Amino acid sequence: MPSTPVSDLQAPRGTRDFYPEEMARHRRLLDAWRRVSLRNGFEEVDGPIFETLDLYKVKSGDGIVSELFSFRRDGGSTDYALRAEFTPTLARMVAKRANGLPKPIKWFATPNFCRAERPQRGRLREFWQWNVDFLGEAGPSADAEVVFVLVDLLRELGVREGQVQVRISHRAVVAQVLQRLGVPAERLTEAFELLDSRSKLEPGVFAERAAGLGLDPPKVQRLDEVCRRRFAAGDLGHLARALGMDAPPDDLVGLDAQLVAFGIAGWCAYDLGVVRGLAYYTGTVFEAFETAGVERALAGGGRYDRLIETFGGPAMPAVGFGMGDVVLANLLRDKKLEPEHAGDGPDVFIVPLADADPAAVTGWVARLRSGGLHARTTYKPTRNTGKLLKEATGARARFALLVGVDSLELKNLATGEQQAIADEDVASRLR
């Protein structure tokens, strides 16, 4: 029997109970993710809530295991882990049917994920994440389209240009900067790994490893300065001059033109400080941040052209991003972009008059609901019309249908207009 007194039972630390109000807000995000994905031509997919532990090791090595909730079935021999990110599932699914799937592959998913981390602001043990992935197209228009989807979602939720910025880096640009500082071409991968781990390293350790790659303290400082600056998208000359390049790399020229064509250059900036995942990503890397704030990244992604091969599939270019629900919800709350009422009220509230036959009232509820209308009535025994109209208004109903033994009236609760209506006209009138 349980060792916890029932009165102490609660949701596990870092998870959430979604009561109706919280759920309506949460559902608004999930719906927006889905709506925006579909209108951008992405198809929805999903995978299991748990995967074999091995699947996560393919992408991230053994180091990932401590961040996972892993388990075995009693008597079983396979280790499983709760889904911690979508990419390994996506890669497994694409690799398995790579030849049969029509190209390009434009997929999205909005599932929940679990990580055995310490809960903190913007990071929980169970969270939802929107994943948008575009596979089979190598050109920069796919990169820009994916960034467009991210911006389209932000606009859909009422976020305005200037409130959030998509900060973009590119491996080719960083490579060029590193090479100009003296890092030999054959050691660029090491340098990317060093940059990725920068925030986790002591400054002394970082400096020592950088020196090993040919970056002495003045050069590290120069790199640091470059990584602190942001350059407007749509104006590559500025970036090239600041980095002392004769011309920006072709990859970036193509991406910049596409960001302009998609009309989102104003939302974007180049920022070589976006280094997370440079070793994993193969081209564009980007993160979206609230401009003014100090929150975690709202979203992050980039081009990962080698992933499908890693999972046993064919060579397949790919670009995508993930956006979590927790930081996004914080942003909407901070910017006061949450609607006053997260859900819709009923189409109609049925008010039984004093002489109404209860079965007739039930019949109206049943018929209108079967006709696709959201219909409610009272569960209170009262037949006080004033009180019931108040209940209807409190429920945010659009109309009240007043049902008497020989009368039927429809009241528009916004205008107050009320008039008799024939039985057969009610449903069409409400629609």
Added chain:
Amino acid sequence: MPSTPVSDLQAPRGTRDFYPEEMARHRRLLDAWRRVSLRNGFEEVDGPIFETLDLYKVKSGDGIVSELFSFRRDGGSTDYALRAEFTPTLARMVAKRANGLPKPIKWFATPNFCRAERPQRGRLREFWQWNVDFLGEAGPSADAEVVFVLVDLLRELGVREGQVQVRISHRAVVAQVLQRLGVPAERLTEAFELLDSRSKLEPGVFAERAAGLGLDPPKVQRLDEVCRRRFAAGDLGHLARALGMDAPPDDLVGLDAQLVAFGIAGWCAYDLGVVRGLAYYTGTVFEAFETAGVERALAGGGRYDRLIETFGGPAMPAVGFGMGDVVLANLLRDKKLEPEHAGDGPDVFIVPLADADPAAVTGWVARLRSGGLHARTTYKPTRNTGKLLKEATGARARFALLVGVDSLELKNLATGEQQAIADEDVASRLR
């Protein structure tokens, strides 16, 4: 590193990968569950994907543990389990805020659940389940409303009366039958437990225990006969005569009248063979079955007036049911009730003419999507208008927008009608 070769990586046994086509079918069910719930006045809730193991023991005792995927965080001391059913989460949430929540509480949820069972037809290790719960109302109209929601969902998906039947039993009726057969009132609970476990017991063991309750073999046979018969809802006299009652119990009279008022008596039958959970449920018990088939129950539920107290909350009457996605999907496939195309095609497919500026084409895609329209274009390099119109038709687009350097035409792909259109009219015309 992983011990499995990457080419062998697959979804865990009993779980599913939802590729776009499977996902569209799955989404259709989830959307129907949600749409029907909302129009019936239920509010959506959700809880964590894992709970403390103790939570499941409160409702089901220690016996439940072997059916759960349970785990501990490395270094932690709490046992968790993947969510196996919604009721314990619901009971915990209601008990915690019982006084603050407006009554009645009408909640639904559509989450995924996991059970460590052997996968078989209609039963997987990960499945989705629709939970509909109505708390705070003791009368039979709540029972009938909940059955109405179940029928409303079936109709919404195209199921017709006669294809599925809701089989209803009631503890009060079974109690009366058992008492008439000689079971003393104080041993009724034991008798309910015996009936619940009937399908798991050897006939000899069952007969022996039944004899202990005063049911000798002829009486067991009589009970067996009663449990094999079905009686139409809306005609209680028939049932009462068959059971040799002077009058049916009041509880059933009320329920019967409400099923008639909700217009669903034709979908329902009384069936004392629905015994599963009689010990747990406190009044009505029901299961929905495909009429012709031998599938598992599509849905099951009933009245459970003591649950919230068990979880430390106040006394609160409650009635509800659960419906799984796997058996429902089997039904829709068997009855050919799946739509040919599970998702919508795009509103518009943008066809670049030979002289089109690629950036202008991208601009159209971006503007229309931002305006809420589902817009696609080709990713192929071809500018062959015939081929591109074929691609548009293949994608099931409603319209094609033909973009040239100095021309803009809109083609209705259903009628073939094509005409010039001004830039500013495109979006409104597509809406």
